[in-house]
Amino acid sequence: MDVMPKWAEVVLVPLISLLLAAILSGLVILAIGEDPIAALKLMIDGALGSTYGWGYTLYYATNFMFTGLAVSVAFHARLFNIGGEGQAMLGGLGVALACLFIPWPHWSLGLLGAIVLAGAFGAVWAAVPAYLQAKRGSHIVITTIMFNFIAAAVLNYMLVNVLRPKGAMDPATARFPEAVHLPSLHDILAPIGISFSKAAPANVSLLVAIIACVLVWLLIWRTKLGYEIRAYGHSESAAKYAGISPVKITMIAMIISGALAGMMAINNVMGEAERLVLNATEGAGFIGIAVALMGRSHPLGVFIAAILFGFLYQGGAELALWTSIPRELIVVIQALVILFTGALDNMVRMPLERIFLALRKEGN
Amino acid sequence: MTIDTTAPAIELKGISKAFGPVQANKDISIRVMPGTIHGIIGENGAGKSTLMSILYGFYKADKGDIFIGGQKTEIPDSQAAIASGIGMVFQHFKLVENFTVLENIILGAEDGRLLKPSLAKARKSLLELAAEYELNVDPDALIGEIGVGMQQRVEILKALYRQADILILDEPTGVLTPSEADQLFRILGRLREEGKTIILITHKLREIMEATDTVSVMRRGEMTATVKTADTSPEELAELMVGRKVLLHVDKNSPTLGDVVLDVQNLRVVDEQGVERLKSISLNVRAGEILGIAGVAGNGQSELLEVLGGYADGTGSVTLNNEAIDLTGKYSNGKTRRARGIAHVPEDRQREGLIMDYSAWENTAFGYHDDPAYQSGIFINNTAIRQDTEEKMARFDVRPPNPHLSAKNFSGGNQQKIVLAREIERNPDLLLIGQPTRGVDIGAIEFIHQQIVALRDQGKAILLVSVELEEILSLSDRVAVMFDGRIMGERAVGETNEKELGLMMAGVET
Numbered sequence: 001m002d003v004m005p006k007w008a009e010v011v012l013v014p015l016i017s018l019l020l021a022a023i024l025s026g027l028v029i030l031a032i033g034e035d036p037i038a039a040l041k042l043m044i045d046g047a048l049g050s051t052y053g054w055g056y057t058l059y060y061a062t063n064f065m066f067t068g069l070a071v072s073v074a075f076h077a078r079l080f081n082i083g084g085e086g087q088a089m090l091g092g093l094g095v096a097l098a099c100l101f102i103p104w105p106h107w108s109l110g111l112l113g114a115i116v117l118a119g120a121f122g123a124v125w126a127a128v129p130a131y132l133q134a135k136r137g138s139h140i141v142i143t144t145i146m147f148n149f150i151a152a153a154v155l156n157y158m159l160v161n162v163l164r165p166k167g168a169m170d171p172a173t174a175r176f177p178e179a180v181h182l183p184s185l186h187d188i189l190a191p192i193g194i195s196f197s198k199a200a201p202a203n204v205s206l207l208v209a210i211i212a213c214v215l216v217w218l219l220i221w222r223t224k225l226g227y228e229i230r231a232y233g234h235s236e237s238a239a240k241y242a243g244i245s246p247v248k249i250t251m252i253a254m255i256i257s258g259a260l261a262g263m264m265a266i267n268n269v270m271g272e273a274e275r276l277v278l279n280a281t282e283g284a285g286f287i288g289i290a291v292a293l294m295g296r297s298h299p300l301g302v303f304i305a306a307i308l309f310g311f312l313y314q315g316g317a318e319l320a321l322w323t324s325i326p327r328e329l330i331v332v333i334q335a336l337v338i339l340f341t342g343a344l345d346n347m348v349r350m351p352l353e354r355i356f357l358a359l360r361k362e363g364n
Numbered sequence: 365m366t367i368d369t370t371a372p373a374i375e376l377k378g379i380s381k382a383f384g385p386v387q388a389n390k391d392i393s394i395r396v397m398p399g400t401i402h403g404i405i406g407e408n409g410a411g412k413s414t415l416m417s418i419l420y421g422f423y424k425a426d427k428g429d430i431f432i433g434g435q436k437t438e439i440p441d442s443q444a445a446i447a448s449g450i451g452m453v454f455q456h457f458k459l460v461e462n463f464t465v466l467e468n469i470i471l472g473a474e475d476g477r478l479l480k481p482s483l484a485k486a487r488k489s490l491l492e493l494a495a496e497y498e499l500n501v502d503p504d505a506l507i508g509e510i511g512v513g514m515q516q517r518v519e520i521l522k523a524l525y526r527q528a529d530i531l532i533l534d535e536p537t538g539v540l541t542p543s544e545a546d547q548l549f550r551i552l553g554r555l556r557e558e559g560k561t562i563i564l565i566t567h568k569l570r571e572i573m574e575a576t577d578t579v580s581v582m583r584r585g586e587m588t589a590t591v592k593t594a595d596t597s598p599e600e601l602a603e604l605m606v607g608r609k610v611l612l613h614v615d616k617n618s619p620t621l622g623d624v625v626l627d628v629q630n631l632r633v634v635d636e637q638g639v640e641r642l643k644s645i646s647l648n649v650r651a652g653e654i655l656g657i658a659g660v661a662g663n664g665q666s667e668l669l670e671v672l673g674g675y676a677d678g679t680g681s682v683t684l685n686n687e688a689i690d691l692t693g694k695y696s697n698g699k700t701r702r703a704r705g706i707a708h709v710p711e712d713r714q715r716e717g718l719i720m721d722y723s724a725w726e727n728t729a730f731g732y733h734d735d736p737a738y739q740s741g742i743f744i745n746n747t748a749i750r751q752d753t754e755e756k757m758a759r760f761d762v763r764p765p766n767p768h769l770s771a772k773n774f775s776g777g778n779q780q781k782i783v784l785a786r787e788i789e790r791n792p793d794l795l796l797i798g799q800p801t802r803g804v805d806i807g808a809i810e811f812i813h814q815q816i817v818a819l820r821d822q823g824k825a826i827l828l829v830s831v832e833l834e835e836i837l838s839l840s841d842r843v844a845v846m847f848d849g850r851i852m853g854e855r856a857v858g859e860t861n862e863k864e865l866g867l868m869m870a871g872v873e874t
Contacts, residue, residue: 222743227726227733234719240675241708241716242731243698357384 004349004356010301014294014341016348018308021340025333034325046318047311053318055185055200059272060284061310062202063088065209066264067288068306069216070122070257072297076220077253078233083129083144084261085285086151087122091262092269093158094121096276099176100163110180114266115208122262123255125151130254134247140254148285159278172277182271205267209306212260213299219256220299229253261285290334293342305341312337371434373398373530373561374419379428381414388414390585392428396530396578401552401562403572403593406582407605407805408776412565415582416532420452421445432530451523455535457515461508465501466490469522486525493524497554512660513544520551531555532563537571541660542833542866549575569598570834581605606807616817619841622651623685625825626672626794631680631691633667633849641667642678643849649794649825654816656840656857657829659869664849665829666711669798672827673708674701684794698731707787709780711798711829717783718771725753725767728786756785761811777808784812788819795819798829813839833862833869847871 004012026036047057067084074081081087094117104110129143159171168174185202189195220226232239232249239246264284269276287309294308295301316330340348372395381389389411396402406412417423419430421439430437432448439445445452459468466486475482487503494500501510501517510518516536523531533552537545552562552575564576572579573593580590581604589604602610626649633642642664649655657665670676677692684704690696701708710716718727729738729749738749753767760781762774771779780800787795800816801809816839820826830836836843837857845852845868852868867874 218743222746224733224739224744227729227744231719231722231730234721235715237712237715238717238719238730241673241698241710242733243674243700243702245697360385 004353008352008356010296010298013345013348013352014301014305016352017340017345018337020348021333021336024340025336028329028332028336029325032325032329034323039319039323039325042322043311043315043319046322047315050197051195052197052200053314055197055202056314056317057307057310058185058202058206059200059267059310060313061306062206062209062267062271063264063281063284064287064291064306064309065213065303066267067261067285068291068295068302069212069288069299070259070261071288071292072295072299072302073216073220073229073260074253074257075292075297076226076233077229077249079130079133079250079253079257080141081126081144081254081257081261082141082289083126083147083151083258083285084288085281085283086144086148087125087258087261088264088268088281088285089148089151089155090121090125091118091265092276092280093155093265094118094262095265095269096163096173096176099180099270100173103177104179107180107182111182111204111208111266111270114180114270115263118262118265119259120262122265123259125262126254126258127251130251130258133254134250152279155276156278159276163276170277173275175275176270180270181274182266184271201272203267203271205271208263208266210303212263213303216260217299225252261288287334290338290342293338308337309334371398372396372431373433374563375431375434376415376419377429377431379415379418379425379430381418381423381425387585389418389425392582392585392587394580394587394590396561396563398433398529398561399556399559400577401556401564401575403564403566403576403579404582405566405569405572405579405601405605407567407807408803409584409805410582410605411585412582413534414585416452416534416563416565419445420450420532446526446528449527449529451520451526451528451531453516453519453523453531453533453536455538457512457519459507459515459518462506464504464506465510465518465521466503468507468518469503469525471522473526489525490521493521497524497551497558499524499551511544512539513541513547516540516548517551520555528560530561530563532565534565535567536564537566537568538831539661541869542862543870545571569601572601573598583607602806606805608807610806610810614813614817614838616839617821619654619820620652620823622653622823624648625651625685626827627681627683627686628672629681631668631671631678631682633664633671633676633678635667641849642671644680645849645851647844647851647854649827651793651825652820652823653842654820654826654828654840656836656843657827657846658833658836658843658865659831659846661831663846663869665798665831665846667849668846669708669711669796669827669829672701672706672796673710674698674706699734702731702790702792705793707790707792707795709783709787709795709797709800711802713779713783718779720772721770723768723770724757724762724774724782725750727771727782728753728756728767730786732786732790756789757782759789760785760815775805775808776803777805777812780804780812781808784815788815792824794825794827796827796829799831800828801830801832801835833865837862837865845869 029036029039047053067088070084071081095114098114098117102113104113125147129140129147132138132143133140163173164171165174182203186196186198188204228244229249232244232246236246268280273280291302291305291309295305312334319325320327320330374396376392376394379389379392392415404412418425421441421444430439437448466483470482470486490503499517499521501514507515536548540548556562566572576593579593581588581601583605629646631642631645635641659665667676671678671691674697679691682689682691714720738745750767757765762778762781800812816826828839840857842854842856844854845865847869848871864874
């Protein structure tokens with residue numbers, strides 16, 4: 001029998017972990033001589049206090065949804081895709097090529113085309129380590145990490161030597177044509193009478209990310225392929241017995257994972273920057289790992305965790321802007337959240353399980 | 365240590381131990397007299413291993429006291445157990461394969477920082493022990509190169525070297541041939557004569573009857589009875605273990621044989637290390653027949669099931685109903701085998717037959733999840749699978765009949781019933797079944813055996829692999845014995861006996 005009721009498992013454990021991370025972060029802030037309560041207020045104000053703040057929070061969250069889903073899908077097959085960063089970079093290349101070289105008549109078609117190309121580029125970038133794992137036994141953690149570096153180098157080369165417009169000084173592509181500029185949340189919400197900040201980068205990609213959450217949920221829990229992916233993840237020996245091919249599942253899970261990571265580029269490259277710049281991903285591929293961990297690889301959990309990390313990103317930026325708390329401290333706070341929700345999960349879980357057991361015994 | 369012969373060697377008083385909501389041991393009291401062999405028998409999960417782990421210091425009892433030689437003793441860890449003269453021989457040996465016998469014996473009991481004096485001392489006492497208890501082993505042989513029977517002797521010697529007066533043996537015959545088991549019981553008898561006390565944990569009634577002086581029966585964490593072995597019978601013990609009368613023998617009619625369903629010719633399997641696991645095996649199974657494959661674990665039976673089940677590659681020729689089956693390549697996998705009418709209840713249901721974290725209904729679809737009845741459009745039809753599962757659970761009396769419960773939350777017997785229901789209800793032409801009752805409670809064994817026989821009576825072919833010779837003899841119509849990747853011989857069940865089969869299992873040509 002399960003020791004804890006499901007709600008405690010999915011809600012209470014992460015919540016307590018989060019609280020512990022917050023308390024410890026508060027102590028750190030206190031230690032450098034700042035007021036933690038004021039800092040928290042500033043973060044909340046900055047990230048959630050205005051539609052401008054929300055616009056940034058949701059923009060970051062969109063990135064993390066894509067990369068979080070990517071890590072989750074692979075993790076259901078017990079594959080650690082650490083390469084979300086590189087796959088998202090390649091996705092950016094796909095988006096740039098789609099936007100620069102195909103004359104789209106309308107942004108919606110452009111978006112579809114960009115999704116396909118971004119997904120394809122990300123998928124290819126994940127497929128190589130997947131193939132090496134499936135056929136040669138090279139550990140996917142190592143190869144995906146290495147592929148992040150290769151991706152960065154490829155992007156560097158492409159931006160400096162191939163895609164940089166003549167005469168431009170910075171390693172970036174030309175701006176995308178007007179036709180493929182994605183509508184921001186301001187543009188989407190204005191017709192229905194909601195005024196949303198015009199300056200914030202959140203855009204229609206958020207909706208794509210939410211649709212992706214739903215599709216991933218359907219894939220994992222409602223389709224035969226998802227059933228096979230989870231079965232393989234739980235027990236490779238049982239999967240073999242059932243006739244599920246480990247090679248096939250490894251390849252497919254990683255291709256889907258890579259495609260999801262690649263699709264992040266429609267948000268940051270197409271939706272925000274509207275051109276491809278160096279280091280466009282800003283570590284979102286790695287945050288995806290934390291998001292998936294915290295979200296227990298469930299799309300709903302990923303959705304919520306992505307918004308939390310979006311809040312931390314945006315709130316942290318505000319903190320750095322308005323106080324003498326250094327930007328590095330934001331990284332510390334994020335690290336604490338990851339540490340408590342991911343790595344120290346059992347520290348909270350064990351005592352909770354004991355409490356629930358004791359409660360149940362009394363109930364009997 | 366002086367032993368007061370009138371006091372019990374071990375006395376446990378009111379031992380209780382709970383793991384979360386599970387009460388593994390409930391107020392257990394037991395007295396083991398010195399110089400006796402005391403059997404502890406019970407089904408899986410009855411609490412035998414927990415009780416012994418408490419005695420050996422692996423777990424701390426929630427309540428209760430331990431008396432050794434009449435003195436109250438605390439056993440916080442295995443060091444303390446050893447110091448109190450308790451030695452344990454585990455079911456899975458704790459030996460270092462590439463160390464010699466001698467090195468294994470001193471492992472953890474070295475006298476100083478230098479190895480040489482310890483080894484010399486151990487060699488001397490090993491020779492003494494060998495002479496005293498007729499426990500001959502070559503001190504310089506590598507563990508990996510001696511047989512399991514010998515390895516077990518090393519385990520016993522390890523305990524004796526640490527001056528154990530009380531030996532606990534946990535399911536010691538699981539890996540032994542019948543003749544090796546007999547040898548073990550002779551050694552145990554010899555140890556008893558020398559005044560050692562032996563606790564024998566087993567689920568095999570026959571061993572209890574053969575080897576012990578006293579027997580304690582456990583059921584669901586409680587000690588239900590302690591009786592003199594001479595005053596009891598296997599039937600009575602079985603009833604005490606299960607809590608109701610059980611049929612120890614399978615009732616079956618003589619077989620009505622049909623055509624050859626499975627025909628295997630010159631089947632070879634070479635594993636990844638290049639070791640030949642199956643050495644040109646030929647056999648056949650007819651419709652309406654159970655062919656039992658006897659043998660000590662690890663002699664190629666698993667590989668036979670794997671290659672027939674489609675998840676290991678082999679060479680040779682295998683036909684089902686006179687049509688060839690691919691043994692390698694794209695079309696050799698569990699799915700294609702099932703499509704051809706081969707069902708497979710694997711030897712290890714926890715690693716292969718089930719996904720322990722999947723619910724019962726997800727497991728019921730496992731391997732058959734391509735079935736059109738389980739689909740609706742591009743999605744899996746969960747409702748249809750659940751309904752099917754509920755029906756199967758009812759027909760196979762799976763308890764609790766809750767399709768949403770994870771496989772890991774069912775008992776061994778009920779897990780096996782879930783697998784069996786899935787495979788048998790598909791109406792296969794051939795059923796491959798490995799260790800059908802391993803880790804299954806006696807009550808469920810009866811049911812599982814009946815299902816296997818019923819399938820045979822429907823005219824299906826059944827290939828049964830089991831390391832329990834008794835099970836092979838009571839279920840099969842024909843027996844083939846495997847040794848070292850070969851078939852040593854085949855016998856009709858009526859024309860052979862345990863002794864002959866036991867010799868064949870040990871590799872003796874008969």
